[in-house]
Amino acid sequence: MSKKRNTNILLGTILGASIIFNGYLAHNALANDNSPSVIVSVDKWKSSNVTYDFDDNTWPTSFDYAVNESAAGTGLKGWNANSGIFLGYSSSSNNDWLYGPADSLAVTLCYSDASHNLTEVNTTINSSYSWYTGLTGTPSSTQYDLKTVALHEMGHWHRLLDTYLSTHSSYVMYGYTNKGQVKRSLTSFDTEAAKIMYGPN
Ligand SMILES: [Zn+2]
Numbered sequence: 001m002s003k004k005r006n007t008n009i010l011l012g013t014i015l016g017a018s019i020i021f022n023g024y025l026a027h028n029a030l031a032n033d034n035s036p037s038v039i040v041s042v043d044k045w046k047s048s049n050v051t052y053d054f055d056d057n058t059w060p061t062s063f064d065y066a067v068n069e070s071a072a073g074t075g076l077k078g079w080n081a082n083s084g085i086f087l088g089y090s091s092s093s094n095n096d097w098l099y100g101p102a103d104s105l106a107v108t109l110c111y112s113d114a115s116h117n118l119t120e121v122n123t124t125i126n127s128s129y130s131w132y133t134g135l136t137g138t139p140s141s142t143q144y145d146l147k148t149v150a151l152h153e154m155g156h157w158h159r160l161l162d163t164y165l166s167t168h169s170s171y172v173m174y175g176y177t178n179k180g181q182v183k184r185s186l187t188s189f190d191t192e193a194a195k196i197m198y199g200p201n
Pocket residue numbers: 006007008152156161162174175
């Protein structure tokens with residue numbers, strides 16, 4: 001079965017901060033990109049309320065709910081309930097969800113200032129693939145589950161990084177997914193990583 005990587009491209013200045021997490025040393029990504037213990041970036045939001053918008057020119061309205069639902073966390077332990085950062089829709093937000101060409105299944109670009117405060121985040125869902133947009137049910141063997149991928153990309157909005165350790169394959173922040181796969185609930189690994197970034201709320 002083919003696997004596609006949810007690329008998380010780091011932009012801005014990164015320092016080599018390190019922290020202890022569940023017995024793993026969680027390095028900064030650029031210093032140790034191939035380490036399975038890389039889970040968080042030093043860049044973070046200054047405000048606890050972060051808005052997102054759907055790009056008017058590219059984003060299919062039929063995709064709205066899968067992203068909004070992931071943010072609200074209805075029916076799952078969503079990021080908003082665990083991270084201390086509240087992601088919410090706003091038609092005037094500069095942080096966009098786009099639908100179009102991308103180097104991988106989905107790409108989240110994060111921009112930060114010299115003080116490591118995030119200034120803008122944009123996610124592109126790759127339009128070359130077939131997407132299942134339902135909130136329940138299962139994608140076919142030819143479809144990727146949008147809600148699953150949106151939940152993962154929102155982890156990048158919190159500046160959680162991909163993990164590629166095979167024993168982490170059940171985690172939302174695992175860097176690969178397959179057609180037909182559904183992973184719509186955060187695991188304790190995901191929520192603990194979010195709490196490292198922003199503390200329990
Ligand atoms: Zn990713």
